[in-house]
Amino acid sequence: MPVNLRAPDPKDLHPVAGLGIGTAMAGVRKANRRDLVVFVLDEGAAVAGVFTSNRFSAAPVQLCREHLAADGGRGGRAVRALVVNTGNANAGTGADGLARARRTCEALASHLKIAPQQVLPFSTGVIMEVLPVERIEAGLPQALAALRPADGAAWAEAAEGIMTTDTLPKAASRRCIEIGGKPVHVSGISKGAGMIRPDMATMLGFVATDAVIDAALLQPLLREVADASFNRISIDGDMSTNDSFVLMATQRAGHAPITSLASAEGRALRDAIAAVATQLAQAIVRDGEGATKFITIRIEGGRTVAECRQAAYAIAHSPLVKTAFFASDPNLGRILAAVGYAGITDLDQGLLDLFLDDVHVVRAGGRHPDYREEMGQRVMKQSEITIRVDLHRGASEALVWTCDLSHDYVSINADYRS
Amino acid sequence: MPVNLRAPDPKDLHPVAGLGIGTAMAGVRKANRRDLVVFVLDEGAAVAGVFTSNRFSAAPVQLCREHLAADGGRGGRAVRALVVNTGNANAGTGADGLARARRTCEALASHLKIAPQQVLPFSTGVIMEVLPVERIEAGLPQALAALRPADGAAWAEAAEGIMTTDTLPKAASRRCIEIGGKPVHVSGISKGAGMIRPDMATMLGFVATDAVIDAALLQPLLREVADASFNRISIDGDMSTNDSFVLMATQRAGHAPITSLASAEGRALRDAIAAVATQLAQAIVRDGEGATKFITIRIEGGRTVAECRQAAYAIAHSPLVKTAFFASDPNLGRILAAVGYAGITDLDQGLLDLFLDDVHVVRAGGRHPDYREEMGQRVMKQSEITIRVDLHRGASEALVWTCDLSHDYVSINADYRS
Secondary structure, three states: OOOOOOOOOHHHOOOEEEEEEEEEOOOOOOOOOOOEEEEEEOOOOEEEEEEOOOOOOOHHHHHHHHHHHHHOOOOOOOOOEEEEEEEEOOOOEHHHHHHHHHHHHHHHHHHHOOOHHHEEEEEEEEOOOOOOHHHHHHHHHHHHHOOEEEOHHHHHHHHHHOOOOOOOOEEEEEEOOOEOOEOOEEEEEEOOOOOOOOOOOOOEEEEEEOOOEOHHHHHHHHHHHHHHOHHHEEOOOOOOOOOEEEEEEOOOOOOOOEOOOOOHHHHHHHHHHHHHHHHHHHHHHHOOOOOOOEEEEEEEEEOOHHHHHHHHHHHHHOHHHHHHHHOOOOOOHHHHHHHHOOOOOOOOHHHOEEEEOOEEEEEOOEEOOOOOHHHHHHHHOOOEEEEEEEOOOOOEEEEEEEEOOOHHHHHHHHHOOO | OOOOOOOOOHHHOOOEEEEEEEEEOOOOOOOOOOOEEEEEEOOOOEEEEEEOOOOOOOHHHHHHHHHHHHHOOOOOOOOOEEEEEEEEOOOOEHHHHHHHHHHHHHHHHHHHOOOHHHEEEEEEEEOOOOOOHHHHHHHHHHHHHOOEEEOHHHHHHHHHHOOOOOOOOEEEEEEOOOEOOEOOEEEEEEOOOOOOOOOOOOOEEEEEEOOOEOHHHHHHHHHHHHHHOHHHEEOOOOOOOOOEEEEEEOOOOOOOOEOOOOOHHHHHHHHHHHHHHHHHHHHHHHOOOOOOOEEEEEEEEEOOHHHHHHHHHHHHHOHHHHHHHHOOOOOOHHHHHHHHOOOOOOOOHHHOEEEEOOEEEEEOOEEOOOOOHHHHHHHHOOOEEEEEEEOOOOOEEEEEEEEOOOHHHHHHHHHOOO
């Protein structure tokens, strides 16, 4: 039951020149579903990626890091293709898993006449199962036969091809204000919908732009965008082994190259990419497993951004807070308790203010004298709610998006493999 | 649906001389339920306590700390009474809550002709609601009229009087090997059953012994016992604002005083108290909200105890792990993912071993070649399961007890206040 989310309309997704997309039904885990996606970049494109900080990172994540390190965004070993399978995460699979991820890269590279190091592999699905790499190998010709320019329909198909427990495909797109008289496009896709609590990384998110940009700027740009989008969401606090967020720049828009992120053009491009990434990240929360509410948590007045994030995530991960929101029950003391155990060791509870949307619930650490249960109740019934906590001890703040915890979350995760 | 837990039989609970217990129905939140418990200690008893590290600690916790600091376990300001109410936690209530907790102490002190500082107050129940202190004041005469020596029936009644969402009262008792020819008794009670993830503290636990022991030894003894019992449990990762664990020594057993915890007598007493506290702590997990499985998590081979605890709690708090156990689904990669995001930044996944009871599931970071799904399935169906992870990077270990996450957990916490 996604919260205010619709399947993307291909007409709303801008094409990105210099990028091809192909999909296939490879039967990785289940037959007759789109489960293999290939991105192929024209020569000259630049690619950057951020990945899970989970120490049990999946084999494909390990290979992505290795191949991107060898790439540096340019030169004869530049990344030219991405291959994504759903149905199997190839995580917790040891040395054998790494070998199978390498075979996937080798297979695609051989078709494209490039080096295996020019391929980035991605997997999502069940953990600790052997990757049926022979099915991927067998499916690649079908995906490559279907390869076509990355237009709206191709993006929509790719969004479907990377889904796991998602109930809807997720895609977003923006056209920048023109740069040097040329329109610049940004399109992307993402998938959730459980094991979502990125940290310095994301779940699967792929964003491409035709912008012309110095390849060295791509990685810092990606990190900045990730921190403002995918790194702000949490569904269940479980950080995946496979989180990956990739930005591709095909350099085809025809304007003068962007050589600084601080320039007007650099800022315009960053804003467009951030808008796409934020919409994709929020879509993951809106389609979070069992989600019935979309909750924005804003912590203000902290001494550091880090402590604001700690408090925000403590609220976002509290099963008691999440079940109260599911029930539309303004049992808001649970929010105070979560802030209290967030690890801010010198927190003075007597300073804290809590707001639910526009309702002032707690003042100076205690229930606001004007607060009435019906006021909280009214807000709790909405499908979109903002929790705002002011710590009154500094000027830093943080923002996190999350969802509630429902019976359906338990059902979905108790049944995921069956 | 508690896991292998029965209501205590009063016959199994040893009396503790020098302690009186009285209970009443004060209607704090609901009518016709035992919700007020008073402990009264004879002169000469010593008391120690450990409390939540939640920075939003409840008003009664703040007063307990203040009164125990003034006490030091002896002298004219020694603690002589405890008063516990259920139905309202008096947390997140600001300065007004503190005033109401003080009124509770003053009321009991006035009846007993002692100073208010000689009373420790405890509250449990809903957060951020105004404590109806007038109902507690009105109930105290009834509780004091019912005051009687702490025999098995009195302990059982007190265990019932501190329950919130617990489905069963929790009590445990041991008789030490005799010390100096005199039998020594240890009895105690506890309550859960949600918002359970103590850290350097506990939920409500009260343990009393008639042992004769140097009052200065009581606090270190309590802390050691807490670390081996209540600090090892987690139900939902939500650390309460009100966790309190109190040890009372009435000094009435008649043996020569214990002056060292390292002596044979000191160790015997510690073992008996630890056994009672462990049983009480495990009882809270067995009766955890919605629990259907009792899960022991043992992390071995860590460099430090701290990192072993991090890994154990990451597993214990993972909603994905907990729902898999609820479903008896050996989706065990979720355990690897949790260890991976536990914050051990230099963890080498290639060294890790995972066992489910006696089944070797993961070797060197990958699925064990002999592991078959049905082997995991067999263990997952049990009501008591041990997860053992060997990090193979040191000699430290840690132990945590937890339960699964079921539909009933969501139902209970979505309905708690209705």
